[in-house]
Amino acid sequence: MNVRIDDRLLKNDSEVRRVGVAISVDHVSRAFDINGRPLAVLHDISLDITAGEFVVIVGASGCGKSTLLRLIAGLDMPNAGAVFVGGSKVVGPGLDRGIVFQDHRLLPWLTAEENVAAALIARGVPKAERLDVARRYLALVGLTGFETAYPSQLSGGMAQRAAIGRALANDPDVLLLDEPLGALDALTRLKLQNEIVRLSAKNPKTIVLVTHDIEEAVFFADRIVVMDAKPGRIRRIIPVDLPRPRDRSSPGFVALRSAVLDEFIDETH
Template sequence: MAEVRSLRRGEVALRDLSKSFRINGRPLSVLRNLNLDIRSGECLAIVGASGSGKTTLLRVLAGLETADSGRALIDGRPVTGVGRERAVIFQEPRLLPWLTVLGNVAFGLEVRGEDPGRADERARHYIALVGLADFQDAYPKQLSGGMAQRVGLARALTVQPEILLLDEPLGALDAMTKLTMQQELERIWREENVTMVLVTHDLEEALYLADRVLILPKQKDASPRLIGIDLPRPRDRSEARFVRYRQELLREFGLH
C-alpha cells in the first residue's frame, strides 16, 4: 500500500473561480475570483458566515456544482464532475438504512466496481480504524449520531481518496462527541496522509485541525483571508498561542 500512497498527490488549485446563483430571478454572487492553492496532504479549513459560499466552494471541488467562470484543478486536471480521487463527507451521515455498517462502508468501493469480497475486507479495516469493529453488523437506526458519522467517515476512507472534502461533518453532534471526533479526525488525517478540505462554522475546530484557515468574506468586494496556523500537533486548546489565534479569527468576524 505504501507505493500507492506515494503516488497520491491531492493538490488543489483554484484560478479566478466565480459562482453565482439566481435567487428570485436576481443573480447573487457567492464566490468571486477566488484563487487558492491547497498543498498535497494539507488540512485546509474554510470558515465564514452563512452565505459566504463555503459550502458552494466545497461542492464545486466535489464536482456537484460547476463554476460560472474560472477553474478548479485537481492534480493539474480541471474538475468536470465527481471523481475517484475525491470523497465527500456531509453534515448528515447519509447512510443507507437497509444496509449494515459493513454494507454501508463497503458501498463506495462496490459502486466503483470493486469485487465484494475485497471491498468487505477493506471496509472491515476502516471500520476498525474508526473504532466500530463491534458494530459492523448493526443497522444505521441502531447507531448514535456520532457513531453514524464515523461510519460515513469510514466509507469515505475505504475508497482511499487523495482528497477528503468535509462539509461541516461534526456540525450536528453534541459538544462532547464533537471533541472526540476532532481528535479522531486529526489522527486519521495524519495516518492516512490525505489532503483534507474542511468546511466548518466552528472556529475552534478549524484551529484544532487545520494547517491554514481560509476566511471567506460575506461582502463579495472584500478579499478572502488566509491564516497559517503554526502550532505543534496535537494541539492544546488552552495554550496561550492557540487562544491568540482564536482571538485573531474572532476579530476577523468583528467579534472580541
Template sequence: MSRKIKIECQSVSKAFHVPGQKHLLHVLDRVSLKVYENEFLVILGPGQSGKTVLLNCVAGLLEPTRGAILINGQATAGPGPDRGMVFQRYALFPWKNVENNVAFGLAVRGVPRGERLDTARRYIELVGLKGFEKAYPAQLSGGMKQRAGIARAYANNPDILLMDEPFGALDAQTRYAMEQELRSIWEKEKRTVCFVTNNIEEAIYLGDRVIVMSALPGRVKSEYPIDIPAPRAYTETAFLALRKHISADTDLVL
C-alpha cells in the same frame, strides 16, 4: 522543495438564479486558493459565505459561473473517484449495515465482495467502530454515524477528502471527540483534506492552514498558517492567542 498542488481555484465565481428575482444571487466572487498534497486545509466562514458552494464546485457537483478549478493540474469535469465527500447530514443508507455502507462505493466500482469487505473492516476499525460492523444506522449515535461516513470516504481511497461541516450537528462533547479522532486518522492515513466549518476553535484545532471567507458574496478574506504542534489543546496560550486574532478578523461566534 516545492509542494505539489492538489487543488487550485482560479478566480472562481458562482451565481444562481433565484425564482421571483430579476438579479442573480452572487455567492462566490473571484475566489483563488491552492491546496497542497496531504495538507489539512480548513475553510472558515459565517453562514452565507459560499464555503459549501465552493466545496461542491471542487467536488464537481456544481460548475463555477466563471473561473476554473484544477485537480492535479487538470480542469474538473464533474465528480470523480479522486475526491471523497463527507456531508453534515448522515448520508448513510438506512437499509444497509455499517459494513455494507462503508463498502458501498467499492461495490459500485465492481470490487470483489471479499476484497471490499476486507477494506471496509479495516477502515471501520480505524475510525473506532470495530464490533459495530453489522449494526444499522438507526442503532448508532450521531458521532458513530459520522465515523461510518468518514470510513466510507477513506475506503474509496480518494486523493482528496472534502468535508462539509461534518460535526456541525453533534453536541459539544461528541464534536470535540470527533475532532480528536479525525486528526488522529489523518495522521495515520494522510490525505489532502478540505474541511468547511463556521467554528474558529475547530478550524485551529484541525487545520494546517485556515482560509477565512467573507460574508456574501464569498471572497477569500485572509489566510492563517497554524504552526501549533499537534496534539493541540484549546487552552494553550498559542491556541488562545490565535483564536483571539482570527475572531477579531471575522464576525463568527466562538
C-alpha cells in the same frame, strides 16, 4: 510548514498544474438564478492547496462555503474559472475526492458495513473482498463491533464515523468535509476532532474542512481561510504554525483562537 515544493506553472491545453499543488481553485465565480435574477454567491475565488495540507474554511452562514466545497467535489460547476485536482480540471465527482456532509447520508436500509461496501463498487473492488475492506475501514474509524448495525441503531457520532469510513474507503487523495461535526454534541465533537487528527496523521490526505467552530479551525488547520459574504470571497488566509498535537489550552492556541475570532467580531474589514 507548507513550503511549496515547486511553484513552476506547467500549462497545456486542458491543464494547469503546479507541482506539489493538490487543489487549485482558479478565479472561480458562481452565481445562482433566484427568481430569474442572478445571485452572485462566489466571486473570483483563487486558492492553491498543497498536497497533504489541512485547510479549514470559516465564514458566516450563507457566504458560500458549501458551494465552494461542492465545486471542488465536482457536484456543481463554476460560471467562471476552474478547479483543478491533482492537475486535472474538475468536470464531475471522482474517486480521487471523498466527501462527508453534516448529515451522514448513509443508506438506512443497509448496515454500516454494507454502506461502506457499496461505496467500494465504484472502485471495482471484487464483491468477495468488499465486506472485508469495509470492516477494515470501520475499524479505522473506531466502529469495530458495529459493522452490522443499521444507521438508525448508531448514535450521531457513530454514524458520522461510518460516513468518514465510507469516504476513506476508496482511498481518495482529497477529503472534503462540510461541517462534518456540526450536528454533534460538544463532547462527541471533541472526541471526533481528536480522531480526525489521528486519522490524518496515520493516513495523510489533502483535507479541506468547512466549519463555523473557530476552535475546531485552529485545532485542525495548516491554514485557515476566512471568507466574506455577499458575494462569497476570501477575506484572509491565516497560517497556523502551532506544533501538533495541538494543546487547546496552550498560550499560542488561545491567542490564535481569539485573533481568528476578532476577524468575525470586527466586521469593518
